[in-house]
Amino acid sequence: xxxxxxxxxxxxxxxxxxxxxxxxxxxxxxxxxxxxxxxxxxxxxxxxxxxxxxxxxxxxxxxxxxxxxxxxxxxxxxxxxxxxxxxxxxxxxxxxxxxxxxxxxxxxxxxxxxxxxxxxxxxxxxxxxxxxxxxxxxxxxxxxxxxxxxxxxxxxxxxxxxxxxxxxxxxxxxxxxxxxxxxxxxxxxxxxxxxxxxxxxxxxxxxxxxxxxxxxxxxxxxxxxxxxxxxxxxxxxxxxxxxxxxxxxxxxxxxxxxxxxxx
Numbered sequence: 001x002x003x004x005x006x007x008x009x010x011x012x013x014x015x016x017x018x019x020x021x022x023x024x025x026x027x028x029x030x031x032x033x034x035x036x037x038x039x040x041x042x043x044x045x046x047x048x049x050x051x052x053x054x055x056x057x058x059x060x061x062x063x064x065x066x067x068x069x070x071x072x073x074x075x076x077x078x079x080x081x082x083x084x085x086x087x088x089x090x091x092x093x094x095x096x097x098x099x100x101x102x103x104x105x106x107x108x109x110x111x112x113x114x115x116x117x118x119x120x121x122x123x124x125x126x127x128x129x130x131x132x133x134x135x136x137x138x139x140x141x142x143x144x145x146x147x148x149x150x151x152x153x154x155x156x157x158x159x160x161x162x163x164x165x166x167x168x169x170x171x172x173x174x175x176x177x178x179x180x181x182x183x184x185x186x187x188x189x190x191x192x193x194x195x196x197x198x199x200x201x202x203x204x205x206x207x208x209x210x211x212x213x214x215x216x217x218x219x220x221x222x223x224x225x226x227x228x229x230x231x232x233x234x235x236x237x238x239x240x241x242x243x244x245x246x247x248x249x250x251x252x253x254x255x256x257x258x259x260x261x262x263x
Contacts, residue, residue, distance in 0.1 A: 069195035083116035086150030
């Protein structure tokens, strides 16, 4: 069997080109709409947080060595990784409650950068509390708010200027653009700039600090995820939802707001 045939038979890759230069092209994933068991979702949340912890630790090492651009990049990736948690939570809540889950969209958003940038940027306006001393009821309440954030992104709320002030659209794009600047040489005003010339120390240090704070925010929530999803709520606290939506829309709630996690 040829190399190409083997790759197709395995359903994993398609190989093109000569023996000396192979090009690997991912084949469309099959069964993208298959359901994800709630236990797998809960485990995924734990793994995502653990990976973010590793990323931010490595960002700190690079920061200590004054490798500012790379420290920024890893801090950025840590925030992107943590942004998967709201998406996983809303998928788990809906699956537990028997509500429809758009699994192909969930999987796409977990892999794409832009939805996770939306979560990372909008998360900056939430009134977060560090709940290391909170009881289980308060932790469940907070997890429902995190799931609500995932709901907004899955519903593609950020595509609508009625629901989200233009400033936040701009901030999302700017946040993603800075990631590129931290990794790639680019032409700037007729000359090429390296990442270390684009990311100043203060920017890198701020990114590492913010990412570390986000990791810490999730610390008390992670152990409660499995129990939360096993008996998932159908709503998030209305007061928290209203406050969050008002901040996103510049003082106006924009459209009809409800706190359901299932619509």
